Amino acid sequence: MNHYVLSLIVNNEINVISRVSGLLARRGYHVSCLSMREAEDPSLSRMTFVLEGDEHTLDQAKKQLCKLVDVIAVVEMKIQTSIRRELALVKVKAGPTDRVFIGETAKFFRAKIVDVAEETLIVEITGDDGKISAFINLMKPYGIVEVVRTGLAALERGNQGSSCYKEVYEKVQ
Amino acid sequence: MRFNGARILLECIREQGVDTIFGYPGGAVINIYDELYKQRNVLRHIRTSHEQGAVYAADGYARATGKVGVCLATSGPGATNLVTGIATAFMDSIPIVAITGNVPLSLLGKDSFQEVDIMGITMPITKHNFIVKDISNLADTVRSAFEIAKSGRPGPVLINIPKDITAHITEYKRITHKDRKVKDIPISPDSIAQAADLINMSKRPFIYAGGGVGCSGAADELVEFAEMLDAPTGCSLMGLGCFPGTHRLFTGMIGMHGTMASNLTATNCDLLIAVGARFSDRVVSNVKRFAPNAKIVQIDIDPTEISKNIEIDCHIMGDVKKVLSQLNSHVKRVIREEWVDQVIGWKQQYPLKYKRDGGLKPQYIMEKIYELTKGEAIITTEVGQNQIWAAQYYKYTRPRTYISSGGLGTMGYGLGASIGAQVGMPHKRVINIAGDGSFLMNCNELATVVENNLPIIVVVLNNHALGMVYQWQDMFYGSRYSCTQLNSPVNFVKLADAFCAVGLTITKEEEVESVLSRALELDGPVVINCEISRDEKVFPMVPPGEPIANTILGE
Numbered sequence: 001m002n003h004y005v006l007s008l009i010v011n012n013e014i015n016v017i018s019r020v021s022g023l024l025a026r027r028g029y030h031v032s033c034l035s036m037r038e039a040e041d042p043s044l045s046r047m048t049f050v051l052e053g054d055e056h057t058l059d060q061a062k063k064q065l066c067k068l069v070d071v072i073a074v075v076e077m078k079i080q081t082s083i084r085r086e087l088a089l090v091k092v093k094a095g096p097t098d099r100v101f102i103g104e105t106a107k108f109f110r111a112k113i114v115d116v117a118e119e120t121l122i123v124e125i126t127g128d129d130g131k132i133s134a135f136i137n138l139m140k141p142y143g144i145v146e147v148v149r150t151g152l153a154a155l156e157r158g159n160q161g162s163s164c165y166k167e168v169y170e171k172v173q
Numbered sequence: 174m175r176f177n178g179a180r181i182l183l184e185c186i187r188e189q190g191v192d193t194i195f196g197y198p199g200g201a202v203i204n205i206y207d208e209l210y211k212q213r214n215v216l217r218h219i220r221t222s223h224e225q226g227a228v229y230a231a232d233g234y235a236r237a238t239g240k241v242g243v244c245l246a247t248s249g250p251g252a253t254n255l256v257t258g259i260a261t262a263f264m265d266s267i268p269i270v271a272i273t274g275n276v277p278l279s280l281l282g283k284d285s286f287q288e289v290d291i292m293g294i295t296m297p298i299t300k301h302n303f304i305v306k307d308i309s310n311l312a313d314t315v316r317s318a319f320e321i322a323k324s325g326r327p328g329p330v331l332i333n334i335p336k337d338i339t340a341h342i343t344e345y346k347r348i349t350h351k352d353r354k355v356k357d358i359p360i361s362p363d364s365i366a367q368a369a370d371l372i373n374m375s376k377r378p379f380i381y382a383g384g385g386v387g388c389s390g391a392a393d394e395l396v397e398f399a400e401m402l403d404a405p406t407g408c409s410l411m412g413l414g415c416f417p418g419t420h421r422l423f424t425g426m427i428g429m430h431g432t433m434a435s436n437l438t439a440t441n442c443d444l445l446i447a448v449g450a451r452f453s454d455r456v457v458s459n460v461k462r463f464a465p466n467a468k469i470v471q472i473d474i475d476p477t478e479i480s481k482n483i484e485i486d487c488h489i490m491g492d493v494k495k496v497l498s499q500l501n502s503h504v505k506r507v508i509r510e511e512w513v514d515q516v517i518g519w520k521q522q523y524p525l526k527y528k529r530d531g532g533l534k535p536q537y538i539m540e541k542i543y544e545l546t547k548g549e550a551i552i553t554t555e556v557g558q559n560q561i562w563a564a565q566y567y568k569y570t571r572p573r574t575y576i577s578s579g580g581l582g583t584m585g586y587g588l589g590a591s592i593g594a595q596v597g598m599p600h601k602r603v604i605n606i607a608g609d610g611s612f613l614m615n616c617n618e619l620a621t622v623v624e625n626n627l628p629i630i631v632v633v634l635n636n637h638a639l640g641m642v643y644q645w646q647d648m649f650y651g652s653r654y655s656c657t658q659l660n661s662p663v664n665f666v667k668l669a670d671a672f673c674a675v676g677l678t679i680t681k682e683e684e685v686e687s688v689l690s691r692a693l694e695l696d697g698p699v700v701i702n703c704e705i706s707r708d709e710k711v712f713p714m715v716p717p718g719e720p721i722a723n724t725i726l727g728e
């Protein structure tokens with residue numbers, strides 16, 4: 001089972017999220033995270049998600065997504081050629097003695113403490129899946145109260161901007 | 174000019190060259206009906222007995238004419254009554270535009286009277302759907318809907334219009350045949366060359382043609398292609414008529430109820446060329462053992478079909494008609510005596526046949542219908558054994574003459590479809606082949622047939638059973654006929670009479686010709702009740718999951 005990061009440029013239209021998630025669900029594609037926000041052009045949105053499966057699944061999923069009228073481009077964000085980031089907020093139990101250690105660990109991860117309460121801290125951390133999961137694992141012994149993760153954001157490295165996606169779309173077509 | 178939404182909607186429909194729509198009124202579309210009243214001389218509206226009939230009629234109209242079919246229904250129950258028809262059109266790639274009313278904008282999302290989320294309901298069964306929330310978008314939405322419905326791989330599109338939008342007023346500018354640039358998908362020269370190589374190297378090619386041939390209008394190119402290659406050609410159910418049933422190279426339908434000749438040819442070929450066909454499970458049956466010795470070439474306009482159900486060796490993406498005409502100038506003309514002789518041998522050794530035991534045979538009825546109409550009728554069907562007999566025992570020579578719900582297998586589809594086909598093709602004879610079960614689902618549409626004086630003939634192959642399921646219970650479920658015997662003594666002749674159609678009966682083989690001739694002469698709505706045996710089965714048949722070479726020929 002492989003993980004593929006797919007980035008979609010879609011029309012910024014009210015039903016688009018149900019069209020995409022509905023298609024993924026009814027065709028049995030397994031998606032582990034999905035995030036969406038308006039793109040640089042406000043008439044467009046950017047959707048990023050992680051698809052689990054093999055090459056055949058990836059190929060079919062890309063083509064099926066391209067068939068949706070509101071999907072303008074589907075791009076695979078390959079690990080070597082793209083930047084992928086996720087943000088997590090981790091609320092962890094932190095008594096007076098643990099605070100120091102948690103603060104030290106956070107520093108190693110370039111994470112920030114963004115809320116301090118009597119018995120807990122909230123740590124904000126950014127990174128790829130591996131880094132965030134590693135940090136969360138290290139926090140487990142202290143006692144995790146809650147975690148929220150945004151899902152991936154991904155962009156291709158290099159000079160090209162979203163105009164290149166139009167070409168990609170035409171290729172897939 | 175400034176018009177209200179209802180008027181703009183109808184103007185945009187007429188821009189598309191549509192002259193007839195099918196529908197059923199209600200509160201949320203009353204403004205549209207008011208406008209239809211004013212335009213009744215330029216836009217024909219056929220009110221059916223049920224919205225399901227309207228959407229099947231729009232679908233039948235589209236299948237028979239190649240134009241986009243249009244249907245109209247009110248919000249809530251009107252809209253949900255369209256659902257099965259939209260799904261039917263979706264599975265068979267039929268271009269229809271379904272228009273539904275909805276509650277006014279301010280009541281949306283409040284569980285208002287007759288509100289239903291038809292957008293959510295139809296998302297998985299439409300190419301696209303729209304809700305119009307602003308009158309200024311209405312005209313372009315309607316135009317886009319038609320464009321989406323007929324472009325690329327065709328399919329249904331739904332437009333959902335809240336009631337107040339049909340009353341709002343805005344500026345309308347007529348656009349005459351605005352040929353919006355439809356993106357022409359370029360055909361890759363490499364893929365043509367690669368396919369041509371495989372074809373030229375092949376010794377035993379087989380062409381498997383599907384519905385895509387009909388919808389791209391490529392029947393002539395297909396015949397030329399098959400003759401160039403001297404390649405035996407079989408069709409899926411949806412492909413019937415795309416290759417002449419009378420042609421020397423025609424092997425018949427392929428798959429579950431296909432001919433032994435098609436199934437053996439597919440199994441023994443060294444190259445299988447799929448043309449506008451999607452390798453449905455009803456064709457392929459056992460994926461691992463389908464065309465085991467063959468390389469596979471697939472021609473399709475929809476990229477998702479490539480390697481979806483079966484691994485492909487080479488594909489050409491594009492409109493079937495254009496691809497075939499390019500291929501025709503790249504492949505060598507050959508004569509393959511040995512291979513064609515072998516295939517013709519199979520055709521002779523395993524013809525379609527049925528027992529002539531003195532009883533009234535549905536296959537015989539189909540043969541007679543073929544004879545008496547000289548193969549020039551449009552045959553619509555319901556679903557079940559009737560559908561398969563109609564596919565097997567009538568030789569279709571032109572596309573758009575066998576109209577049947579292939580992908581969804583929708584019982585009750587045929588009568589509505591025959592209405593659309595007859596309205597779209599007024600000079601053709603339209604005959605709906607039905608089972609008693611299917612006919613009972615939507616026989617209410619006889620009212621529509623009679624009201625519009627459509628000369629449709631309904632041939633009910635009455636086996637007093639849900640025959641196809643009954644057959645499975647007989648063969649695979651130890652004759653436990655659970656709920657498939659239709660023992661109600663319903664009298665179809667009287668039923669026809671009640672609808673003011675002519676009811677006729679056939680009980681014996683000797684009556685077939687005279688009764689059919691009489692019905693054809695009547696030139697008005699006729700129902701013919703044909704009393705056939707419950708035990709008549711559809712053969713050949715590939716048992717579920719078996720490779721198609723294991724075709725059972727009969728009992």
Ligand SMILES: Cc1ncc(C[n+]2csc(CCOP(=O)(O)OP(=O)(O)O)c2C)c(N)n1
Pocket residue numbers: 555556557558559560582583584585607608609610611612634636638639640641642
């Ligand atoms: C709407 C719908 N419901 C159920 C079925 C399942 N089904 C397939 S064939 C069949 C029997 C059809 O009986 P009838 O119309 O009498 O035709 P026959 O097979 O006897 O020719 C049934 C119930 C279906 N295809 N469509």
